[in-house]
Amino acid sequence: MSDLQGKDWRLEQQRVHSVVNVIEEKVKKITQNAGKVSSDVHEIRKTFWDDVTVNMEEPDDIIETAASIKQQAEFLSERERTHKQLNHHLKTLARLKNSPYFGRIDFWENGEKSAEQVYLGIASLMDELDENFLIYDWRAPISSLYYDYSPGPAAYQTLDGNIEGEMELKRQFIIKESEIKGMFDTGVTIGDEMLQEVLGTNASIQMKSIVATIQREQNQIIRNERSKVLIVQGVAGSGKTSAALQRVAYLLYRHRDTLKSENIMLFSPNPLFNSYVATVLPELGEENMQQATFMEYLIRRLDREFDVEDSFNQLEYLLNGEEAEEYSTRVAGILYKGSLDFKKNIDQYVSDLSRRGLMFRDLTFRGDMLISKKQIHDYFYSLETSYSIPNRMQIVKQWLLKELKRAEKRERTKGWVEEEVQFLDKEDYLEAFKKMQEKNRFTENTFDDFEQEQRLLTKMVVREKFKPLFARVKSLKFIDIPRIYRQLFEQELGDAKSLPTNWDSICSQTLDRLNNMEILYEDTTSFVYLQDLIEGRKSNTAIRHIFIDEAQDYSPFQFAFIQMLFPYSKMTLLGDFNQAIFSGATGSTTVLTDLDIVGEEVETFLLTKTYRSTKEIVEFTSELITDGEKIEPFNRKGRKPVIERVDQWKVNHRILEKISEYQKEGHRTIAVICRTAEESRLVFEKLKNEISVHIIEKGTVSYEKGILVIPSYLAKGIEFDAVIVYDCSQYRRERERKLFYTVCTRAMHELHMFATDDLSPLLEAVSTDRYALK
Ligand SMILES: Nc1ncnc2c1ncn2[C@@H]1O[C@H](COP(=O)(O)OP(=O)(O)OP(=O)(O)O)[C@@H](O)[C@H]1O
Numbered sequence: 001m002s003d004l005q006g007k008d009w010r011l012e013q014q015r016v017h018s019v020v021n022v023i024e025e026k027v028k029k030i031t032q033n034a035g036k037v038s039s040d041v042h043e044i045r046k047t048f049w050d051d052v053t054v055n056m057e058e059p060d061d062i063i064e065t066a067a068s069i070k071q072q073a074e075f076l077s078e079r080e081r082t083h084k085q086l087n088h089h090l091k092t093l094a095r096l097k098n099s100p101y102f103g104r105i106d107f108w109e110n111g112e113k114s115a116e117q118v119y120l121g122i123a124s125l126m127d128e129l130d131e132n133f134l135i136y137d138w139r140a141p142i143s144s145l146y147y148d149y150s151p152g153p154a155a156y157q158t159l160d161g162n163i164e165g166e167m168e169l170k171r172q173f174i175i176k177e178s179e180i181k182g183m184f185d186t187g188v189t190i191g192d193e194m195l196q197e198v199l200g201t202n203a204s205i206q207m208k209s210i211v212a213t214i215q216r217e218q219n220q221i222i223r224n225e226r227s228k229v230l231i232v233q234g235v236a237g238s239g240k241t242s243a244a245l246q247r248v249a250y251l252l253y254r255h256r257d258t259l260k261s262e263n264i265m266l267f268s269p270n271p272l273f274n275s276y277v278a279t280v281l282p283e284l285g286e287e288n289m290q291q292a293t294f295m296e297y298l299i300r301r302l303d304r305e306f307d308v309e310d311s312f313n314q315l316e317y318l319l320n321g322e323e324a325e326e327y328s329t330r331v332a333g334i335l336y337k338g339s340l341d342f343k344k345n346i347d348q349y350v351s352d353l354s355r356r357g358l359m360f361r362d363l364t365f366r367g368d369m370l371i372s373k374k375q376i377h378d379y380f381y382s383l384e385t386s387y388s389i390p391n392r393m394q395i396v397k398q399w400l401l402k403e404l405k406r407a408e409k410r411e412r413t414k415g416w417v418e419e420e421v422q423f424l425d426k427e428d429y430l431e432a433f434k435k436m437q438e439k440n441r442f443t444e445n446t447f448d449d450f451e452q453e454q455r456l457l458t459k460m461v462v463r464e465k466f467k468p469l470f471a472r473v474k475s476l477k478f479i480d481i482p483r484i485y486r487q488l489f490e491q492e493l494g495d496a497k498s499l500p501t502n503w504d505s506i507c508s509q510t511l512d513r514l515n516n517m518e519i520l521y522e523d524t525t526s527f528v529y530l531q532d533l534i535e536g537r538k539s540n541t542a543i544r545h546i547f548i549d550e551a552q553d554y555s556p557f558q559f560a561f562i563q564m565l566f567p568y569s570k571m572t573l574l575g576d577f578n579q580a581i582f583s584g585a586t587g588s589t590t591v592l593t594d595l596d597i598v599g600e601e602v603e604t605f606l607l608t609k610t611y612r613s614t615k616e617i618v619e620f621t622s623e624l625i626t627d628g629e630k631i632e633p634f635n636r637k638g639r640k641p642v643i644e645r646v647d648q649w650k651v652n653h654r655i656l657e658k659i660s661e662y663q664k665e666g667h668r669t670i671a672v673i674c675r676t677a678e679e680s681r682l683v684f685e686k687l688k689n690e691i692s693v694h695i696i697e698k699g700t701v702s703y704e705k706g707i708l709v710i711p712s713y714l715a716k717g718i719e720f721d722a723v724i725v726y727d728c729s730q731y732r733r734e735r736e737r738k739l740f741y742t743v744c745t746r747a748m749h750e751l752h753m754f755a756t757d758d759l760s761p762l763l764e765a766v767s768t769d770r771y772a773l774k
Pocket of ligand 1 (some may be wrong): 064195198199208210213214215216234235236237238239240242576579611612690716717719722745
């Protein structure tokens with residue numbers, strides 16, 4: 001063990017100061033440089049046209065002028081780029097100055113004369129002469145030693161092969177404002193002391209980077225480059241989301257020449273989550289990837305005429321519903337519509353549509369039929385069947401555009417047009433005038449040609465009115481997708497064997513909704529999928545890597561659909577089947593439980609250690625689920641969770657008391673988690689008169705430190721210092737087990753559950769010494 005309080009500490013602190021000096025020198029130089037570049041940019045913008053020779057007399061002159069403008073613009077954009085890079089560099093240096101590094105390893109490579117000291121930070125830093133690394137980026141190949149080994153024989157991979165040697169020292173630092181606040185030498189992986197420090201702090205409203213304490217098994221996930229699909233099944237609080245974000249940073253670093261943040265997409269569980277994770281990558285000096293919820297993606301693609309149910313409303317329905325026939329039909333529908341069997345049936349249906357059954361919409365104008373759906377139908381089916389449906393749709397589209405142009409011409413002679421022309425605004429006349437001028441520039445015509453003007457105005461009026469029609473045709477709205485989707489439930493399906501027994505009731509339930517212009521969440525994916533098969537959709541080639549967080553909430557159909565949308569993407573799926581709150585409510589399969597669906601090049605990782613909650617909370621929550629004994633808590637002590645029985649009329653009062661206690665103890669984010677949105681609203685209405693409290697609803701995009709009231713399913717992925725479960729006796733049904741587990745695992749330090757009724761049967765398997773009953 002080294003002298004961590006004495007000489008070693010002094011030496012290390014001296015080094016920190018000398019590194020900080022180097023940083024300051026660099027900052028000075030770059031600031032000067034940036035100032036110069038900035039004034040260049042300013043100057044070029046100001047004098048842009050002075051340095052351009054503008055001459056439009058002859059065609060040759062025009063070409064020369066264009067070249068001159070281009071050259072000047074390129075010069076400007078080069079300067080702007082440099083300015084941006086220098087600023088980026090300055091920001092990184094500012095971060096390094098505060099905390100230059102968090103780790104050190106001394107590695108003696110086989111065949112070398114001495115060990116090299118490798119200091120790890122969020123970015124690399126060279127010495128004044130740009131010869132030696134003072135800090136290595138945590139993502140550099142050599143840095144993996146820090147995460148993968150304890151002192152002893154160690155190796156790391158480079159492009160040139162495996163480098164072997166001996167790690168003589170592994171040291172960790174906590175440095176703030178250039179001062180060492182903590183320093184630990186570690187024997188086993190990333191030492192407990194450092195983790196203790198990090199995990200013992202308060203919950204934050206934004207996720208933190210875990211770069212200094214990434215664990216070995218997390219590092220395997222972060223640096224994996226072999227597999228096309230990487231699946232992480234990790235228990236609650238095992239660092240799946242953290243690992244995912246570090247992985248994004250790692251990939252951006254490794255492939256910095258080819259991969260940019262806009263090539264990476266994260267599907268997140270709810271809008272709140274987006275802001276929760278938003279600071280991690282910028283903290284690491286990287287830009288955020290694209291982010292959306294899958295539902296947002298689907299809604300953008302759905303016909304606006306529909307009233308679309310979202311995933312949260314579907315869950316509310318499942319939570320509130322009673323086991324009536326309508327309910328069980330719906331559950332069976334959800335199960336089947338998420339399955340690959342249903343997808344197969346849709347594929348078969350579309351292949352039949354190639355010969356018959358497609359439906360179209362009339363194209364009408366001012367109440368007159370221009371082209372009827374029958375005409376479109378006949379035209380479509382007159383085309384060669386060897387062409388795919390989307391190809392034929394393109395031919396139909398071209399035909400329709402031509403027909404529309406003809407109709408547009410015919411329309412110009414109609415009486416209504418002349419009338420409209422007379423009522424045109426001054427601006428319209430002006431526009432016509434400009435157009436005429438343009439047109440007549442190379443001719444002898446003059447504008448006072450009244451007839452010409454009238455003709456142009458007529459054209460303008462009709463064009464304007466036809467615009468929506470052209471737009472409809474261009475976006476293939478002449479295909480009646482809603483009816484085609486509806487038809488799927490009105491006829492025999494190809495593979496009847498896979499259909500659930502109550503398929504007929506499912507069909508009539510679905511049709512009722514569709515006829516009402518409502519679309520249920522379970523129909524959204526299949527609807528858009530069908531639409532894509534018919535309209536043809538160019539796959540997205542820009543996205544090269546997809547991350548799906550909370551992957552357990554995706555059905556196999558949804559996952560197959562995402563694969564189809566992003567065929568060139570690698571995928572990282574992160575989830576926990578014990579938190580499958582959506583499928584838990586219906587018992588359906590999810591991507592995580594049905595792993596074979598993804599085929600080859602798949603690698604699966606298991607994370608069984610959990611870091612979020614105290615040991616006592618983990619010991620309680622792991623008894624709520626099967627196989628919970630495999631979950632390994634991190635050894636952080638706390639109080640046992642409490643279940644407090646309380647009369648309904650007293651519960652709000654007790655919540656207030658509990659909140660006040662927690663606040664006195666220093667907890668900063670306290671969540672009162674309710675089962676549903678409605679319950680959250682009721683509780684919020686009661687509490688808000690007494691204390692400052694925020695409510696989280698499905699559209700909420702960010703939150704602040706303090707007291708929150710939040711429905712169970714929106715707390716997914718997020719954590720709080722203390723969790724108060726509004727009424728745990730309400731989670732009674734087996735299908736709510738995973739929801740209850742998810743709710744309780746949000747707590748870092750304290751978990752307090754009120755029970756206004758009998759204890760839930762879900763607690764039967766939990767030993768009574770795992771919680772305190774009041
Ligand atoms: N290696 C680590 N070092 C420090 N903290 C860590 C580490 N891994 C995870 N954590 C912390 O544990 C908590 C849970 O992490 P995270 O939210 O990434 O887990 P998760 O597996 O996505 O959780 P869940 O599925 O329950 O939402 C966070 O506070 C995170 O900072």
